[in-house]
Amino acid sequence: xxxxxxxxxxxxxxxxxxxxxxxxxxxxxxxxxxxxxxxxxxxxxxxxxxxxxxxxxxxxxxxxxxxxxxxxxxxxxxxxxxxxxxxxxxxxxxxxxxxxxxxxxxxxxxxxxxxxxxxxxxxxxxxxxx
Amino acid sequence: xxxxxxxxxxxxxxxxxxxxxxxxxxxxxxxxxxxxxxxxxxxxxxxxxxxxxxxxxxxxxxxxxxxxxxxxxxxxxxxxxxxxxxxxxxxxxxxxxxxxxxxxxxxxxxxxxxxxxxxxxxxxxxxxxx
Numbered sequence: 001x002x003x004x005x006x007x008x009x010x011x012x013x014x015x016x017x018x019x020x021x022x023x024x025x026x027x028x029x030x031x032x033x034x035x036x037x038x039x040x041x042x043x044x045x046x047x048x049x050x051x052x053x054x055x056x057x058x059x060x061x062x063x064x065x066x067x068x069x070x071x072x073x074x075x076x077x078x079x080x081x082x083x084x085x086x087x088x089x090x091x092x093x094x095x096x097x098x099x100x101x102x103x104x105x106x107x108x109x110x111x112x113x114x115x116x117x118x119x120x121x122x123x124x125x126x127x128x129x130x
Numbered sequence: 131x132x133x134x135x136x137x138x139x140x141x142x143x144x145x146x147x148x149x150x151x152x153x154x155x156x157x158x159x160x161x162x163x164x165x166x167x168x169x170x171x172x173x174x175x176x177x178x179x180x181x182x183x184x185x186x187x188x189x190x191x192x193x194x195x196x197x198x199x200x201x202x203x204x205x206x207x208x209x210x211x212x213x214x215x216x217x218x219x220x221x222x223x224x225x226x227x228x229x230x231x232x233x234x235x236x237x238x239x240x241x242x243x244x245x246x247x248x249x250x251x252x253x254x255x256x257x258x259x260x
Contacts, residue, residue: 006159006181009139009202017237020220024236027219028204029136030257051136052255053182068239070200072139074158089157090150106154107147109198125182127160 003126004082007075007117008056010045013068018061021068022046025059033059054121073100073112075122082113085129133256134212137205137247138186140175143198148191151198152176155189163189184251203230203242205252212243215259 013021026033031048044061051057076082083101087093091111094102100114116122143151156163161178174191181187206212213231217223221241224232230244246252 006187009200011239013237013239020236021239024216024220028216028221030259051181051183051185052251053185055181055183055185057136068235068237070139070202070239072200086154086158090154091158105198106150107143107198109141109143109151109200121182129160 001128001130002076002078002081002085003122003128004074004076004085004113005122005126006055006072007122008058008073008114009051010058010060010071010073011068012060012062012066012071014062014066015064017068018059022059029057031057050118050121053125054118056117069110071110071112073114073117075114075117075126077116077122077126079113079115081129086113131258131260132206132208132211132215133252133258134204134206134215134243135252135256136185136202137252138188138203138244139181140188140190140201140203141198142190142192142196142201144192144196145194147198148189152189159187161187180248180251183255184248186247201240201242203244203247205244205247205256207246207252207256209243209245211259216243 034046046059048057090106091103094104100112102112104110159178164176176189178187220236221233224234230242232242234240
């Protein structure tokens, strides 16, 4: 038995458009950026204010020349079990990373399975899979 | 004075991969599809269960050959005022449709400004802009 839910939405922009897009989305959502516009070195993430149900809204600086996109993360208390569940539903594993897994849905759209990100919100809102 | 918030996340897939992806996301989120897998004629949308804060999670059947993606909608009680606000922040208008507007953020990522979709959740959670 394990639990999961959609826990994170990430707005991904390549380095050349990242700062403009990050500033835009912070202002558009009325949120403080969690860091300055200074390039973050090896941490490509920053957080905007979470959604009403605690789902995280994040910005990710991706590699030069990559297309901007939104991707989502399924957060779970058992990454291996959740990966097995969604692979059984038709997803395919793209890459296993340290602590999380990158997958693609049956139409090729990338998403991730990650550990719990939203704390008490996860406990209140996640689905249980048996 | 008007209000807005991120109100809808849409998983867009072209017709050739739509049904497989729609079935996958319904099962992955433990949600009922709001229609059968039959092509919907002129209505390209169906709904999955909303997020915990009432934000809608929808599936859209897009044109053949288009890439799968997620896009978001800002929901608002004044579409014209919200479009003007986000254009002032650096967005550009892609196309004005009947009742809503398609825009791109400063990095070229598409999003929409749409009328209120989430009812009481909008009233509780939207930001006010003066």
